[in-house]
Amino acid sequence: MEQTxxxxxxxxxxxxxxxxxxxxxxxxxxxxxxxxxxxxxxEIDGTLSLRCSCRAxxxxxxxxxxxxxxxxxxxxxxxAVAPNGETITIDPPGNMPVITDLVVDFKPFWDKxxxxxxxxxxEGPVPETEYIASAESMDHLVGVVNxxxxxxxxxxxxxxxxxxxxxxxxxxxxxxxxxxxPRDSHKQDRLSVLNNYSGVWDCTRCMQCVExxxxxxxxxxxxxxxxxxxxxxGFNNTSGSRHTESFAKSVKKNGRLDETKLAxxxxxxxxxxxxxDSAPVGLxxxxxxxxxxKAHKSSEPEMVKRVFEKVEGE
Amino acid sequence: xxxxxxxxxxxxxxxxxxxxxxxxxxxxxxxxxxxxPVRSHSNAAQGGxxxxxxxxxxxxxxxxxxxxxxxxxxxxxxxxxLMSREAGAAIIELEHMGVIFxxxxxxxxxxxxxxxxxxxxxxxxxxxxxxxxxxxxxxxAIKLDVNIYEEWFVSNLIIEDGACRGVVAMNIxxxxxxxxxxxxxxxxxxxxxxxxxxxxxxxICTGEGLGLAYRAGAPxxxxxxxxxxxxxxxxxxxxxxxxxxxxGAYLLNSEGExxxxxxxxxxxELASRDVVSRAEQTEINEGRGIDGNIxxxxxxxxxxxxxERLGYLQEVAVExxxxxxxxxxxxxxxxxxxxxxxxxxxxxxxxxxxxxxxxGETANVSVHGGNRLGANSxxxxxxxxxxAAVAAAEYARTVGLHSSDESMLELEKKRYxxxxxxxxxxxxxxxxxxxxxxxxxxxxxxxxxxxxDGAIAKVEELRGVYARVAVENKGKVFNTDLMSAIExxxxxxxxxxxxxxxxxxxxxxxxxxxxDMPERDxxxxxxxxxxxxxxxxARVETLDxxxxxxQPVERVY
Numbered sequence: 001m002e003q004t005x006x007x008x009x010x011x012x013x014x015x016x017x018x019x020x021x022x023x024x025x026x027x028x029x030x031x032x033x034x035x036x037x038x039x040x041x042x043e044i045d046g047t048l049s050l051r052c053s054c055r056a057x058x059x060x061x062x063x064x065x066x067x068x069x070x071x072x073x074x075x076x077x078x079x080a081v082a083p084n085g086e087t088i089t090i091d092p093p094g095n096m097p098v099i100t101d102l103v104v105d106f107k108p109f110w111d112k113x114x115x116x117x118x119x120x121x122x123e124g125p126v127p128e129t130e131y132i133a134s135a136e137s138m139d140h141l142v143g144v145v146n147x148x149x150x151x152x153x154x155x156x157x158x159x160x161x162x163x164x165x166x167x168x169x170x171x172x173x174x175x176x177x178x179x180x181x182p183r184d185s186h187k188q189d190r191l192s193v194l195n196n197y198s199g200v201w202d203c204t205r206c207m208q209c210v211e212x213x214x215x216x217x218x219x220x221x222x223x224x225x226x227x228x229x230x231x232x233x234g235f236n237n238t239s240g241s242r243h244t245e246s247f248a249k250s251v252k253k254n255g256r257l258d259e260t261k262l263a264x265x266x267x268x269x270x271x272x273x274x275x276x277d278s279a280p281v282g283l284x285x286x287x288x289x290x291x292x293x294k295a296h297k298s299s300e301p302e303m304v305k306r307v308f309e310k311v312e313g314e
Numbered sequence: 315x316x317x318x319x320x321x322x323x324x325x326x327x328x329x330x331x332x333x334x335x336x337x338x339x340x341x342x343x344x345x346x347x348x349x350x351p352v353r354s355h356s357n358a359a360q361g362g363x364x365x366x367x368x369x370x371x372x373x374x375x376x377x378x379x380x381x382x383x384x385x386x387x388x389x390x391x392x393x394x395x396l397m398s399r400e401a402g403a404a405i406i407e408l409e410h411m412g413v414i415f416x417x418x419x420x421x422x423x424x425x426x427x428x429x430x431x432x433x434x435x436x437x438x439x440x441x442x443x444x445x446x447x448x449x450x451x452x453x454x455a456i457k458l459d460v461n462i463y464e465e466w467f468v469s470n471l472i473i474e475d476g477a478c479r480g481v482v483a484m485n486i487x488x489x490x491x492x493x494x495x496x497x498x499x500x501x502x503x504x505x506x507x508x509x510x511x512x513x514x515x516x517x518i519c520t521g522e523g524l525g526l527a528y529r530a531g532a533p534x535x536x537x538x539x540x541x542x543x544x545x546x547x548x549x550x551x552x553x554x555x556x557x558x559x560x561x562g563a564y565l566l567n568s569e570g571e572x573x574x575x576x577x578x579x580x581x582x583e584l585a586s587r588d589v590v591s592r593a594e595q596t597e598i599n600e601g602r603g604i605d606g607n608i609x610x611x612x613x614x615x616x617x618x619x620x621x622e623r624l625g626y627l628q629e630v631a632v633e634x635x636x637x638x639x640x641x642x643x644x645x646x647x648x649x650x651x652x653x654x655x656x657x658x659x660x661x662x663x664x665x666x667x668x669x670x671x672x673x674g675e676t677a678n679v680s681v682h683g684g685n686r687l688g689a690n691s692x693x694x695x696x697x698x699x700x701x702a703a704v705a706a707a708e709y710a711r712t713v714g715l716h717s718s719d720e721s722m723l724e725l726e727k728k729r730y731x732x733x734x735x736x737x738x739x740x741x742x743x744x745x746x747x748x749x750x751x752x753x754x755x756x757x758x759x760x761x762x763x764x765x766x767d768g769a770i771a772k773v774e775e776l777r778g779v780y781a782r783v784a785v786e787n788k789g790k791v792f793n794t795d796l797m798s799a800i801e802x803x804x805x806x807x808x809x810x811x812x813x814x815x816x817x818x819x820x821x822x823x824x825x826x827x828x829x830d831m832p833e834r835d836x837x838x839x840x841x842x843x844x845x846x847x848x849x850x851x852a853r854v855e856t857l858d859x860x861x862x863x864x865q866p867v868e869r870v871y
Contacts, residue, residue, distance in 0.1 A: 012791050030549070030634075042743035046786030046795040051353075053516040056552045056630060058445055059353045075633045099487060100791045106350065119453035120412030129369060130409040132421040139622070141414045142440050145449065146625075149352050181412070 255298020328674025359444025385683025525804025546649025663702025684824015
C-alpha cells in the first residue's frame with residue numbers, strides 16, 4: 001500500500017531551506033515507520049539523516065516524534081499510526097537541539113545522566129564471590145534497567161520544555177536504580193542530591209514519560225518513589241515535601257483541601273520572599289471573590305479519616 | 315592531531331572492557347566509536363553469559379570441552395582453556411560492577427541452560443543480558459572518566475614502518491577528518507552481519523574493522539564459519555533468543571512433531587546452533603516447513619514464566635509479529651547471526667601487524683572455531699577485551715614518540731572528496747543488498763562448490779562496480795550516506811574473505827556444511843584458513859589447530 005510521510009528537514013549548512021518534506025512510498029502490512037524511513041533514504045532521498053541501528057527496540061537510537069508524540073520508530077508499525085493511510089508527520093525528538101533532520105544532540109541527556117553518579121558505589125570489603133541480594137530486589141531493578149536511553153521520555157517531558165535544568169525522567173529513573181540497589185552504599189547521599197532543585201520535586205506528574213516510554217520503565221513512578229524515599233530518609237525541608245505533608249494533613253483533618261494553608265505550608269511559613277512573591281495571586285483571587293478565607297469541610301470527614309487510618313495502617 | 319597511548323575502536327562490550335582495563339592501568343587510552351557506546355550491538359545479546367563457577371561444583375574442563383565440541387574441534391584448545399579458567403572471575407567482576415544478574419532463592423547468581431552444554435552455567439538478566447552488561451560497562455567508563463570520541467567514524471588505519479600507529483577518523487557531527495595517533499590500536503568493531511541479508515545484526519554491523527585489518531596485512535581466520543541462528547524472524551531477521559529453548563521451548567515442524575529427536579536425540583532443541591539450524595533447514599527443504607519457517611512453541615511454559623524470564627522475547631513477538639508467545643507458536647527460521655571468523659589474534663589480542671590488537675566478534679582467538687556456543691560471545695568479549703588492553707598497554711610502553719606524519723589524513727581527505735565528486739550513478743544501499751542476498755544464497759546453512767563459486771563471481775563483479783557508487787548527500791553534517799559508501803567498500807572486503815575461506819575448506823565442519831563434501835576431514839582439515847589480502851584478490855594459507863587435551867571425536871548431540 002502507498003503511504004505518505006511528512007518529514008521535518010533541517011540543514012545546518014542552509015537553515016533557510018528547512019521545513020517539512022513529503023515522501024510517498026510503498027509499504028507492507030508489517031512495515032514499521034523505521035522501515036519506511038530507511039526505504040526513503042535508500043530509494044528516494046539519500047540526503048535524509050537519522051539515527052537507527054538494531055531494528056529491534058534494544059539500541060535506543062531511533063526515538064523521534066510521530067504525529068507529535070515520541071516513539072521508537074523501529075517498533076511502531078505504519079498501520080498502527082495510520083490505519084487508513086493518513087499522512088504521518090515525523091519530527092526529531094524534542095527538548096534537545098537539532099543537529100540535522102531527525103538527528104538531535106544528546107549532550108544534555110548524557111550530562112544529566114552523569115550528574116546522578118550513574119554507577120554502583122559499594123563500600124566495605126569486596127566479597128570473594130557475588131554480593132548476596134534477594135531475587136525480588138534484582139527482579140524489581142530489571143524493570144528499571146530495561147531503559148535503553150532512547151530519550152523518548154526526555155523528548156516529551158513537559159517540565160524540560162520550560163526548565164532545561166530539570167534532571168528529567170531518564171536520569172531520575174537511572175538514579176532510582178542505584179538508590180534501590182541493595183549493593184549500593186550511598187543511598188543517603190544520592191537522595192540528598194536528588195532532593196535539590198532540578199531533582200525529584202520538579203516533576204509535575206503529567207504522565208507523558210510513562211505514556212511514551214517504549215520499554216515500560218515508568219519513569220514518573222520511579223520519581224514518585226524517590227520522593228517517598230527522600231522524605232523517609234529525613235529530607236523534609238523542601239517545598240515539595242512540605243506540600244505533600246500539608247496536603248495529607250489537611251485532607252485527613254477536614255476531608256478536603258485547605259488551599260491557603262497548603263500554599264503557605266509549601267513555601268514555608270517564614271519564607272517571607274516567597275510569600276510576598278505570591279501575594280499578587282492572592283490579591284487577584286480576593287478581587288474576584290475567590291479567595292478561600294475558610295477551609296472547606298467535607299460533609300463526612302469521619303469517612304475520609306477512616307480511609308486514612310486504613311491506608312496508614314497498612 | 316589527537317594522540318594517545320592506546321586507542322580502542324568500538325565501544326561494545328569488548329571495547330569498553332578494554333577501555334576500563336586501560337584506565338585502571340593508568341595509561342592514556344581513548345575509545346573511538348561511530349555510535350554512542352550504549353547503542354553498540356552488544357545490546358542485542360539476549361540469553362546470557364557462560365561461566366563455570368567452581369565454587370558451585372562446576373568445572374572449567376566441562377565448559378572447555380562443551381566449547382571445543384561445539385566448535386567441531388576447530389577452536390584452539392589453549393585459548394579455550396584460558397577463557398574457561400578466567401570466566402568465573404569475569405562474571406564475579408561484572409556482578410561487582412553492578413550487573414543485575416538474576417538470583418536464585420538464596421540470593422546467589424542464578425543460571426539457565428543453554429545449547430550444546432551439559433549443565434546450566436549461563437548467567438543472565440532476563441532476556442536483556444547484553445544490554446544490561448553494556449550499560450554497566452558504560453557506567454564504569456563514566457566512573458573512570460574514559461576519553462570517548464563519540465560518533466566518530468574510523469575510515470583508515472595509519473601504518474608506519476609496518477606497525478599500526480593510529481587512525482584517521484571523521485567526526486560525524488562536523489564532517490571533519492582528524493588524525494588520532496596511537497602507539498597501539500585495539501580493534502573492537504564487532505561483527506559484519508550486514509554482509510548478509512537477512513541478518514539478526516544491527517545496521518551498524520558493517521565489519522569495517524575486519525576490512526581495515528585485512529588491508530593492513532593482518533590475516534582473517536576461518537571466515538567461512540558463519541553462524542546461522544536457529545530462531546530468527548522471517549523477513550527482518552530479528553532474533554528470538556536461544557533462552558527460549560534454554561527455558562524449555564519446543565521446535566515443531568508442520569506435522570507438529572518435535573523433529574530434533576531425529577537429529578539430536580540427547581540434546582534435542584539444545585544441540586549446538588549449527589546442528590539445530592541444519593535440522594530446521596532440512597525439515598523446510600523436505601517439505602515439513604510452514605511457508606519456509608518452522609515453529610517455536612513456548613505455550614507450555616505459561617504466561618507468567620514467559621513474561622518474567624523472557625520478557626523481551628514476548629515484546630519482540632508482540633511488536634514485530636503481532637503474536638502472543640503464551641497463546642501461539644511463532645514462525646522462525648535459521649538466520650545469519652554471528653561470524654566465528656575474524657582477525658587472527660593470539661590469546662593476548664595481538665594480530666600479525668605490530669601495534670594492532672583485536673578483541674570480541676571482530677577477532678578470532680580462536681575460541682569458537684566452527685561454531686560458537688550460545689552465551690560464549692559475551693564471555694569472549696570481556697575475557698579477551700581485558701587481555702588485549704593489558705597487552706596493548708604494555709606494548710605501547712615500548713614505542714617511542716608519535717610521529718608528526720599526517721600523510722594518511724591527506725589521502726583520506728582525497729578519498730572522501732572523490733566519493734563526493736562522483737556523478738550520480740549507483741546507490742550504496744542497492745549494491746549492498748545485492749551483495750548481501752548473494753552471500754546468504756551462496757554461503758548459507760548449506761553450501762556447495764557451485765554456490766560458493768556463484769558467490770565469488772558476484773562479489774568480484776560488485777567489487778568492480780564499486781567505483782560507480784555515488785553519494786547523494788554532499789553535506790558535511792551527519793552524512794550517513796557518505797559513511798554507508800565507505801562501509802560498503804569494507805563489506806566487499808569481508809565478503810571476499812568469507813568466500814575465499816569457504817572455497818578453500820574442502821570438508822564440512824561446524825557451520826561450514828558442504829553438501830558436496832559432507833564429511834569432516836580431520837586428516838587434512840584440522841586446520842584454520844588464513845585469508846590474506848593479495849593485491850585486489852585474496853590468498854589463503856592454512857595453520858594447524860592447537861590441540862592440547864581433547865582429541866577430536868565424532869560429534870553427536
